[in-house]
Amino acid sequence: MMNSDNDNGRDETDAPTVFIIIGQVNMEKDAAMSQIHVLLAAPDEDTAVRLCLDALSGKGYVEADLDQIGLLGGMPDEEPHASAYQGALEGEVAIVTFD
Structure with a gap:
C-alpha cells in the first residue's frame, strides 16, 4: 500500500476556503474612500476578487481599490x-465597512 506525504487534493469534508480582501471604496467618483474588509468563500484568488468586485458594484460602490x-x-x-x-x-x- 502506498502512502503519500504530499496530499495536494482537497477532501470533500474540508471547510471552504475563506478569503479576506482589504481595500477602500466609495459610492461617488472622486469622493473620500472608506475602508472595507470583504469575506467570501471561493476556489481561488481570481474568483474571490471577481466575486468581491461584483458584490461591491451590486451594493452601489463606484470605485474600489483592493489592497490585500x-x-x-x-x-x-x-x-x-x-x-x-x-x-x-x-x-x-x-462586506464589513469602517467609517
Whole structure:
C-alpha cells in the first residue's frame, strides 16, 4: 500500500476556503474612500476578487481599490468579522465597512 506525504487534493469534508480582501471604496467618483474588509468563500484568488468586485458594484460602490487578499484559517474571535466569516461559509459575500 502506498502512502503519500504530499496530499495536494482537497477532501470533500474540508471547510471552504475563506478569503479576506482589504481595500477602500466609495459610492461617488472622486469622493473620500472608506475602508472595507470583504469575506467570501471561493476556489481561488481570481474568483474571490471577481466575486468581491461584483458584490461591491451590486451594493452601489463606484470605485474600489483592493489592497490585500489573504486566507482566513478559522473563525475570527471578534465581531463583526465572526459573523462575516459565518456568512462567507454560507455562501454570502460579507462586506464589513469602517467609517
